[in-house]
Amino acid sequence: MLHIVDDEEVVRDSLSWLASSRGIAATAYASVADFLAYAAAGQFDAEGDCVLLDVRMPEMNGIAVFDQLAARGLTQRLPVIFLTGHGDVPMAVDALKRGAFDFCEKPFNDNQLMDRVQEGLAAARHASAADAVRARLATLSSREREVLDLILAGKMNKVVADELGISMRTVEVHRAHIFDKMQVKTAVELAGLLK
Numbered sequence: 318m319l320h321i322v323d324d325e326e327v328v329r330d331s332l333s334w335l336a337s338s339r340g341i342a343a344t345a346y347a348s349v350a351d352f353l354a355y356a357a358a359g360q361f362d363a364e365g366d367c368v369l370l371d372v373r374m375p376e377m378n379g380i381a382v383f384d385q386l387a388a389r390g391l392t393q394r395l396p397v398i399f400l401t402g403h404g405d406v407p408m409a410v411d412a413l414k415r416g417a418f419d420f421c422e423k424p425f426n427d428n429q430l431m432d433r434v435q436e437g438l439a440a441a442r443h444a445s446a447a448d449a450v451r452a453r454l455a456t457l458s459s460r461e462r463e464v465l466d467l468i469l470a471g472k473m474n475k476v477v478a479d480e481l482g483i484s485m486r487t488v489e490v491h492r493a494h495i496f497d498k499m500q501v502k503t504a505v506e507l508a509g510l511l512k
Contacts, residue, residue, distance in 0.1 A: 318342050318343070318344060318361070318365075318366045318367075319332075319336045319341050319342065319343040319344070319366070319367050319368075319369065319434055319438070320343075320344055320346065320352060320355070320366060320367070320368045320369070321333060321336075321343055321344070321345040321346065321368075321369045322345075322346045322349060322352045322368060322369065322370045322371060322374075322379070322382065323345070323346075323347075323369070323370075323371040323374070323400065324347060324348070324371065324374045324375055325371075326347065328371070328400075328423075329345035329346075329347065330345075332345070332369055333345050335427055335430070335431055336431070336434065338431075339431050339434075339435065341431070341434060341435070341438070348374075348376060349374055349376050349377045349382055350376065352368075352382070353382065353385065356385075356386060356389070356391060356395075357389075361394065361395065365394075365438045365439070365440075365441030365442035365444075365445055366394070366395050366438070366441055367395070367396050367397075367398065367418070367434055367437035367438045367441055368386075368395055368396070368397045368398065369398050369400055369430075369434065370382060370383065370397050370398070370399055370400065371399075371400050371401065372399055372400065372401035372403065372408070373401065373402075373403055379399055379401075380408075380412065383397055383399075383412065383415070383417060387415065387416060392416045392417075393416075393444045394441055394444045394445060394448065395441065396418035396437035396438075396440050396441055397416075397417050397418055398417070398418050398419045398420070398421060398430075398433055398434065398437060399412055399417055399419070399420045399421065400421055400422075400423060400425070401420070401421075401422060401423065402422070402423040408420075418433070418436075418437045418440065419433050419437070421433070450499075450510060450511070453498055453499050453500065454499075454511075456498050457494075457495060457498060457499075460481075460491060461491050461494055461495050461498075463481060464477060464481070464488060464491040464492060464495060465495050465507075467480060467481070468492065468495070468504055468507065469504075469507070469508055469511065474488045474489060474492065495507070
């Protein structure tokens with residue numbers, strides 16, 4: 318989902334149309350308050366979200382909005398592309414150093430902007446998938462983590478049992494729990510997930 322935050326209706330309509338021409342679902346916000354209320358609810362798309370954020374708006378500038386998103390830890394999962402007709406190089410450099418995905422000046426090239434939006438959405442999907450893997454890892458017990466490390470080292474169940482001083486049957490049970498919790502069927506799939 319693309320979130321368009323701009324106080325100018327013509328810009329919101331134009332960007333929404335551009336997004337739909339690329340098959341990208343978009344929601345436009347006329348006010349910063351509406352967008353921040355949505356962000357506070359945390360109902361972001363599991364497939365990834367991206368924000369096109371105008372720098373100059375009447376209630377709060379885009380940099381301040383970005384700072385609020387960053388303070389909530391959302392900028393990794395919610396790439397922000399700034400749009401401005403009044404930007405300068407130091408402002409752009411500062412925004413990028415602080416984690417903005419990109420900084421585009423108006424007027425912008427439609428295709429280049431939508432390419433960057435698609436790259437932002439891909440980055441958000443990647444970050445969301447990484448978060449899901451970390452959450453699954455957190456469900457493993459300490460013994461399961463030990464077994465996992467030895468599985469990833471390519472050790473067979475008998476070797477794992479010997480190294481940990483447990484029975485081979487216990488290793489098999491831990492292995493089954495690991496595969497179930499990590500939502501994989503094979504050690505190869507598990508290694509691919511954790512690379």
